[in-house]
Amino acid sequence: TPIILPTNSAGAGAKLHWHAWLPSETPRAVVLLIHGYAEHLRRYDHVAAVLNAKGLAVYALDHWGHGKSSGTPGFVPAFSAFTDGVEALLAQVKARHPxxxxxxxxxxxxxLISATHLLSHQAEYAGAILSGPAIKPAEEPSRLMIFISRLLSRLLPKMGVLGLDANGVSRDPKVVSDYLADPLVYTGKISARLAKEMFEAMHRVQAEARTIRVPMLILHGAEDSLAAPEGSQYLYDHLGSPDKQIKIYPHLFHEIFNEPEREAVLADVTGWIDAHLPKAANP
Structure with a gap:
């Protein structure tokens, strides 16, 4: 049964596809996995398998306009359509695993969606892990570019304004070729509206980072050309959490879960989760 966004949402009535990967035994905790721009949840099957092996249930959804969910690829009416989806997924998870x-x-x-979600829902979580988060763009836009983006967002909201280079996804050529061949991956341009909404969400997270106090691990590839590693460093420096950690991996590109070193990255993820679950949830 898809998640249907409520009438008060910017994406009202949209049907969001979601999926659960469950471990063979009773789960000791649940991971909500929030995928990135232009992709879809099934690109995380291998990540979910690692987490399942550690006794963790994993839930994810295709965002509005992504994967098998309804909506227009490359566009969003408002950034809140994304965070509304996460809130709805959270409600599903809490009902299934009280x-x-x-x-x-x-x-x-x-x-970025996760950080925005935490501004209002951090009390729900034992911890958060951000991978290559889009806290700052790869290239900071000029004031003129921001003005033009806002103007186009009003006049031509679905006009494509920004393309991404798929070669920046991973140093593994098979990952890049699979990405380009995947029919559920969107390879068109980011719309003027989505660009504006993302810039505004970035600025909000930067301004309010001090209010986030949940334990957090931030991971980023040093050679990420799609989301600036400086954004992760800024978030780490300004987080209000007394329990925070950042790791910048030398040489790695944007999708650190799909780099040749993915096993080591995922070991860092599971090790951090183990250290941040209540003792009763650890074997």
Whole structure:
């Protein structure tokens, strides 16, 4: 049954596809996995398998306009359509697994969505992990570019204004070729509206980072050309959390879960989760 966004949402009536990966035993905690721009949840099957092996249930959804969900690819009416989806997924998870600790993992734009979500829902989570979060753009836009983006967002909201280079996804050529061949991956341009909404969400997270106090692990590839590593450093420096950690991986590109070193990255993820779950949730 899809998640249907409520009437008070910017994406009202949209049907959002979601999926659960469950471990063979009773789960000790639940991970909400928030995917990035232009991709879809099934690109995280291998991540979910690693988490399942550690006794963790994993839930994810395709954002508005992504994957198998309804909406227009490359566009969003308002950034809140994304965070409304996460809130709806959270409600599903809490109903299915009452009382279990929750961990939030967000990649790229999903890291920005996750950080925005935490501004109002951090009390729900035992911890959060952000992978290559889009806290700052790869190139800071000029004031003129921001003005033009806002103007186009009003006049031509679906006009494509920004393309991304798929070669920046991973140093593994098979990952890049699979990405380009995947029919559920959107390879068109980011619309004027989505660009404006993302810039505004970035500025909000930067301005309000001090209010986020949930334990957080921030991971980023040093050679990420799609989301600035400086954004992760800025978030780490300004987080209000007394329990925070950042790791910048030398040489890695944007999708650190899809780099040749993915096993080591995922070991860092599971090790951090183990250290941040209540003792009762650890084997």
């Amino acid at each position: 009382g279990l600790p929750l961990i939030l993992i967000g990649h790229s734009m999903g890291g």
